[in-house]
């Protein structure tokens with residue numbers, strides 16, 4: 001992704017660093033709400049829709065940002081994400097924007113504290129990129145952060161439970177290509193063969209376990 005993102009605490013949300021925070025609760029929230037779009041090693045998250053947060057904050061740490069400053073940046077980002085041009089088929093543009101206020105109040109502080117305590121500690125950790133067409137691997141890496149599917153062992157809660165929905169192949173394929181109101185579009189993010197593979201995997205395994 002060639003988009004240049006600027007880390008700046010613009011102060012719009014007001015500092016929350018110093019407030020009590022439950023980082024373990026923050027980790028669980030991150031896995032359910034943010035992992036579908038972001039890579040963060042400490043959460044086992046491998047989403048690729050938004051920036052890799054280990055890379056973003058390794059850079060911030062190397063520039064001397066303290067954990068408290070990172071906490072405020074993440075908290076501001078949750079309240080006021082940037083809205084950038086979205087172009088599904090152009091790799092130089094984002095394929096989705098980050099929705100505002102995915103978590104609120106104390107939950108937002110807990111997530112921000114978890115990210116601040118962990119992101120970028122292992123600088124530039126290699127992103128796990130699935131290059132093959134193993135539907136299960138693609139599902140776990142790209143979809144499991146948002147969707148529960150027993151066969152894949154994923155427990156995301158942002159999107160519908162696929163075991164209950166049991167969507168047929170054409171429905172999954174269409175959804176993966178175009179995305180939804182919240183779900184990002186994967187056209188251009190995954191190869192066509194990978195979209196077919198993950199759609200086939202979901203259609204064949206949802207509700208089977």
Ligand code: HEC
Nearest residue numbers: 005033034037049050051056074077081082096097098102
């Ligand atoms: C639907 C996908 C999506 C979800 C879900 C999502 N983000 Fe994002 N995030 C993005 C995108 C796209 C960007 C880059 C554009 C922007 O800054 O708004 C981004 C940017 C960021 C940044 C700034 C990183 C940088 O390098 O500038 C942080 C921090 C962040 N997100 C944290 C979170 C947290 C914490 C959550 C969960 C509460 C979350 N995101 C959920 C898509 C998402």
Ligand code: HEC
Nearest residue numbers: 036037142143146158159160167172175176180181182183
């Ligand atoms: C950032 C979270 C997120 C990610 C990542 C995500 N989804 Fe979704 N998904 C959703 C949400 C939310 C919905 C409900 C529709 C909407 O608002 O986007 C949804 C809906 C669906 C549906 C239901 C479509 C219908 O017509 O009922 C299917 C099937 C689906 N997703 C499959 C996938 C697959 C396969 C992947 C991985 C390639 C994936 N999703 C990745 C959040 C996500």
